[in-house]
Amino acid sequence: MKVELVLVVVLAAFCVTLASGTVTTFKTGPFTGSVDLGMPCNHTNISKPVSSEDLGGAGYTNYIATICTATIAITRYDKDIFNLTTPFGTSSVNRNLLKFGADKDAIKVYDREINSQSGAVGSGYISKSGLTLYAAGFYVSPKSVCWIYLKDNETEMISALKTFHVTEAA
Numbered sequence: 001m002k003v004e005l006v007l008v009v010v011l012a013a014f015c016v017t018l019a020s021g022t023v024t025t026f027k028t029g030p031f032t033g034s035v036d037l038g039m040p041c042n043h044t045n046i047s048k049p050v051s052s053e054d055l056g057g058a059g060y061t062n063y064i065a066t067i068c069t070a071t072i073a074i075t076r077y078d079k080d081i082f083n084l085t086t087p088f089g090t091s092s093v094n095r096n097l098l099k100f101g102a103d104k105d106a107i108k109v110y111d112r113e114i115n116s117q118s119g120a121v122g123s124g125y126i127s128k129s130g131l132t133l134y135a136a137g138f139y140v141s142p143k144s145v146c147w148i149y150l151k152d153n154e155t156e157m158i159s160a161l162k163t164f165h166v167t168e169a170a
Contacts, residue, residue, distance in 0.1 A: 028063040033166035038159035041068035080142035097124035114138040
């Protein structure tokens with residue numbers, strides 16, 4: 001009985017060590033974040049920020065981080081444009097999936113809290129590529145919106161949605 005108890009304690013400690021070893025942290029521009037894809041990740045690529053403006057003249061900067069199989073894209077506008085008191089909504093996720101070529105009839109979208117904010121997530125099958133794209137979005141601040149993209153791995157996306165955390169420096 002004592003041997004079994006010791007074995008259970010050792011296995012529990014081993015599982016906690018494994019779980020904590022799968023969190024990946026990143027920093028890009030004014031953003032610091034972390035995510036657990038449910039697997040060890042030793043590949044992080046931070047792209048150089050790209051600044052531009054939209055058709056209405058609003059200036060923005062895109063920050064992109066690739067963490068193993070996940071792409072994190074954060075857009076920070078020069079001024080406040082997002083109302084954090086209204087829900088993020090699923091229509092933006094639907095539009096993004098269509099933009100990436102997802103088949104209109106294969107898209108599923110859901111409201112979901114991400115990073116303690118109102119957000120949305122969806123999936124869509126892209127027949128041209130033969131893959132399923134998962135996309136999630138939420139507002140980080142009145143100036144910033146974050147998107148998380150993953151291909152062909154619902155389990156990793158669920159783990160990312162549960163563990164994703166990002167903060168923005170002033």
